[in-house]
Amino acid sequence: MSSEAPAQPFQGLASVRRFLSYTGGLTLLLGDATRYIVSMRFRFTEVIHQAYFLGVESAPIIILTSGFTGMVISLEAAAQAVAYGFSTLIGGSVAFGELRELGPILTGIVFAGRAGAAVTAQLGSMVVTEQVEALESMGVSPAKVLVAPRLLACVLTVPMLTIFADIVGVTAGFLMALIQVHLPGAIYWRSVQQTVIMSDFTKGLFKAAVFGLIVGLVACYEGLRARGGAEGVGKVTTHAVVTSIILIFAFNFLLSFLIF
Amino acid sequence: MLDEHVAGHREIVPDPPPGDIAIRLQCVELRYGPKIVLSDCSMDCQRGEITCVIGLSGAGKSTILRVINGLRHASRGHVFVNGDETTHLSDRKLNEIRRKMGFAFQYSALFDSLTVGENVAYPLWEHTELNPTEIRERVEKTLETLGLEGVDKRMPSELSGGMQKRVGFARAVVNDPEIILFDEPTTGLDPIMTHVITETIQNIQKRLKATCVVVSHDMPSVYRVADNIAMLFEGTIIENGPVQQIKASRNPIVQQFLEGSEDGPIPL
Ligand SMILES: Nc1ncnc2c1ncn2[C@@H]1O[C@H](COP(=O)(O)OP(=O)(O)OP(=O)(O)O)[C@@H](O)[C@H]1O
Ligand SMILES: [Mg+2]
Numbered sequence: 001m002s003s004e005a006p007a008q009p010f011q012g013l014a015s016v017r018r019f020l021s022y023t024g025g026l027t028l029l030l031g032d033a034t035r036y037i038v039s040m041r042f043r044f045t046e047v048i049h050q051a052y053f054l055g056v057e058s059a060p061i062i063i064l065t066s067g068f069t070g071m072v073i074s075l076e077a078a079a080q081a082v083a084y085g086f087s088t089l090i091g092g093s094v095a096f097g098e099l100r101e102l103g104p105i106l107t108g109i110v111f112a113g114r115a116g117a118a119v120t121a122q123l124g125s126m127v128v129t130e131q132v133e134a135l136e137s138m139g140v141s142p143a144k145v146l147v148a149p150r151l152l153a154c155v156l157t158v159p160m161l162t163i164f165a166d167i168v169g170v171t172a173g174f175l176m177a178l179i180q181v182h183l184p185g186a187i188y189w190r191s192v193q194q195t196v197i198m199s200d201f202t203k204g205l206f207k208a209a210v211f212g213l214i215v216g217l218v219a220c221y222e223g224l225r226a227r228g229g230a231e232g233v234g235k236v237t238t239h240a241v242v243t244s245i246i247l248i249f250a251f252n253f254l255l256s257f258l259i260f
Numbered sequence: 261m262l263d264e265h266v267a268g269h270r271e272i273v274p275d276p277p278p279g280d281i282a283i284r285l286q287c288v289e290l291r292y293g294p295k296i297v298l299s300d301c302s303m304d305c306q307r308g309e310i311t312c313v314i315g316l317s318g319a320g321k322s323t324i325l326r327v328i329n330g331l332r333h334a335s336r337g338h339v340f341v342n343g344d345e346t347t348h349l350s351d352r353k354l355n356e357i358r359r360k361m362g363f364a365f366q367y368s369a370l371f372d373s374l375t376v377g378e379n380v381a382y383p384l385w386e387h388t389e390l391n392p393t394e395i396r397e398r399v400e401k402t403l404e405t406l407g408l409e410g411v412d413k414r415m416p417s418e419l420s421g422g423m424q425k426r427v428g429f430a431r432a433v434v435n436d437p438e439i440i441l442f443d444e445p446t447t448g449l450d451p452i453m454t455h456v457i458t459e460t461i462q463n464i465q466k467r468l469k470a471t472c473v474v475v476s477h478d479m480p481s482v483y484r485v486a487d488n489i490a491m492l493f494e495g496t497i498i499e500n501g502p503v504q505q506i507k508a509s510r511n512p513i514v515q516q517f518l519e520g521s522e523d524g525p526i527p528l
Contacts, residue, residue, distance in 0.1 A: 122373075129372070130367060137331060139355035139386075139387070
């Protein structure tokens, strides 16, 4: 017993150190990649290629999740609204929740699971098959040719997917209200217009861009950290998804607190 | 005993080589965690000559090439490449040096998302101002000399191991580097291809006056290409000199290795 007691502060210290070195590593990588992005020293075609690849991969899942979410909010709201005679509020409540919170956050999470995992697995396997070392050995920075385009692609793609999610979510909400309580379209859409303002939409997109940055950065960082074969790649991939989802929730709270 | 201990940890005074030495390792120590892979490893590579590094599997031969290229940093000692101390260089300076260096990896390390042609063209894209037609011509010519005509549209995964090896070789030499590092360029190749590769190394070296470091187990091809041989044993260069000197070495470890016999000081 007595021999275990002094170990605890050191364990605490070790995890603090791990946390600091992790955030430090993320920051350095972000700095490196940003340098190449702002000085335009990256292949733009690669960004388009990545954005297309990552966006197309995630789009179907995002459409499904946001469609179902829009429907379920509408379902709940419709039942309450009809009972209390507030059916003019259905459209507003769906759009408000979708644009400000659910659209960005669901897109971010799905993107982390689908695109983020793909990026980590790809970079991770490039590390363990020495492809990243081959790049470095030529004097080419992985931050420039691998990280910068992927990061930019993520930052651009998540807001675009979020627009999709918003549209699908609100429309699915309308369909649900129509089927469930036969709410006329005019009332639903007027309620949407009266409740949400443009900045709800743009702030939602800003959050989405931040989530894209989080997913891209964590995915690249974890991928480049992979060691020791296929097992190592699997480990960092799981880790990347879990870390980015936690960070998305944390930053969602922080951003909602700060900008709304 | 105490003196030895102190001497072991004293700073090693950097000793920059004269101009005819392209690469110098001076008392390099390299660790992976607690494991010491290279210790007190010193070696000179003459400019414009071919130095072969030989040694047992796991001796640290690939690690030496990585240290020369700056992919691994020595925990002690100094590395000079073309007169520059590379151990403490900034990434940008290091990358400048690396641009003039080719590295053919032991396991090829081809970019699996690019075609063979794109793989070989990669250093040209990144570091030269050549236009696409010139790049294509260069790539085709290089692939041709290695018996790989017509594969440039294929993906690396569609090639055999030996073909991948030659593509990696092509990628390392395509932009006419000043220094070329070959990690076991002939391992796993048939005798004819071994001959082709050996000859290509000699031709490149003659044409470019490049400094080559070749890691190899294959003694016949070592004897054919090498100007100098360095024998690595347990992380240290135990013998380094012209081919004749190595052949005549009295060191029992070198003798045993060259003869490939079971009896001798090398533990099996
Ligand atoms: N990334 C690494 N992490 C830990 N140890 C490593 C790593 N890379 C190499 N080693 C160790 O370093 C030693 C030297 O490895 P190296 O690859 O340089 O050997 P080698 O002489 O090239 O062998 P071979 O002829 O089999 O290719 C080995 O004992 C190996 O276990
Ligand atoms: Mg090796």
